[in-house]
Amino acid sequence: MRQSPLSSVLGYVSIPLRRWIYRLLAVSVAALAVLPFANASDTKHDVLMETVHQFLYQETQALGDEVVINLRPPSPHLSVCTNPDPFLTNQNETPLGRVSVGVRCGTDSQQVRYLQAEVDVIGSYMVAAVDIERGRQITPDMLGEKTGNLSDLSSRAITQADDIVGKVARQPIARGMTIQSHFIQAPLLVERGQRVKVIAEGDSFRVSREGEALNNGAMGEEVRVRFGSREVMSARVVERGTLMVDF
Structure with missing residues (x-):
């Protein structure tokens, strides 16, 4: 009986490895068989997802060097959102970490739905380079810079030195501590x-x-x-x- 090219290749590997390769191929074929149906159910929400993703990116790109957005898709049973117009449900907070995004749909924007997202931004933030006493006016040499995931920080963490220099410490700030807005005040x-x-x-x-x-x-x-x-x-x-x- 004539061997297939795959059988010829697998003839040179061990039996356990050969079984593992066959199982992997079987799973891959099954996934490919399901893929067209999954794509068909998601296609009608592509414009909505892309619009919200772009909106979140524009809101956060200035915060750091790298933005990672994981957007949870809407239920496939929902109708198509035409003319999607995203907005932040909490205008007073930077969209970091778990974020809820509202979307107005339709030409009259009367229909509103909500999507959930996880937004991570890798960027720099300010820390105390020395111990800063309460009542001390802060100078540039008292500050240091670290890089990390800004969504892991408090929403009050300060990322720009210009927002700190010249201010006065309202409380003692230990060396290495992330400087937050309520730690300082204008003189x-x-x-x-x-x-x-x-x-x-x-x-x-x-x-x-x-x-x-x-x-x-x-x-x-x-x-x-x-x-x-x-x-x-x-x-x-x-x-x-x-x-x-x-x-």
């Missing part, structure tokens, strides 16, 4: 009980008067100021000891 330019100048400015006038600050304030923050014994108003900190009221 105070106005302190409670301080005599301050308040400027009121409009299109055709500019006046100023002195008062007493009733609370602390950093650049851009609102501070309540008392004039005399009864009059109190709020003004915005614009520089050390100076506030402004906008009209």
Whole structure:
């Protein structure tokens, strides 16, 4: 009986290995037989998946050097989502880790469905290069940089040195610790009980008067100021000891 090319090749391998190869081929053939049916059920959601994937990539590509997005496909029983318009269900958080993405469907965008995704971004983040004492103003030499999966960090972790330098430590920060937004604050330019100048400015006038600050304030923050014994108003900190009221 004439041997097939495969039988000729397998004749040179051991019987256990030959059996393993036959089993592997059988599984592969079975998978290929099922593949067209699986693809047929997924095809109608291809546009939706691609749109959401691209949306998440655009939202996260600036965060690091590498973005990995694992998007869970919708149920094959759902109808086609035409004109998909993705949006983040939580606008206040960076889309890292487990993310829920809403998608408006149809020309009137009245139909909304939700997809689940796992988003990993490999990028750099800031750590303390030295022990930083509470109340210390942070300089560039106090900072170090590490690289890792940003989704493993707290949502408050800071990735840019510019967002830290010049700020003041609100608590002791140990060397090597990831610096988070609530660890630092802008330096105070106005302190409670301080005599301050308040400027009121409009299109055709500019006046100023002195008062007493009733609370602390950093650049851009609102501070309540008392004039005399009864009059109190709020003004915005614009520089050390100076506030402004906008009209």
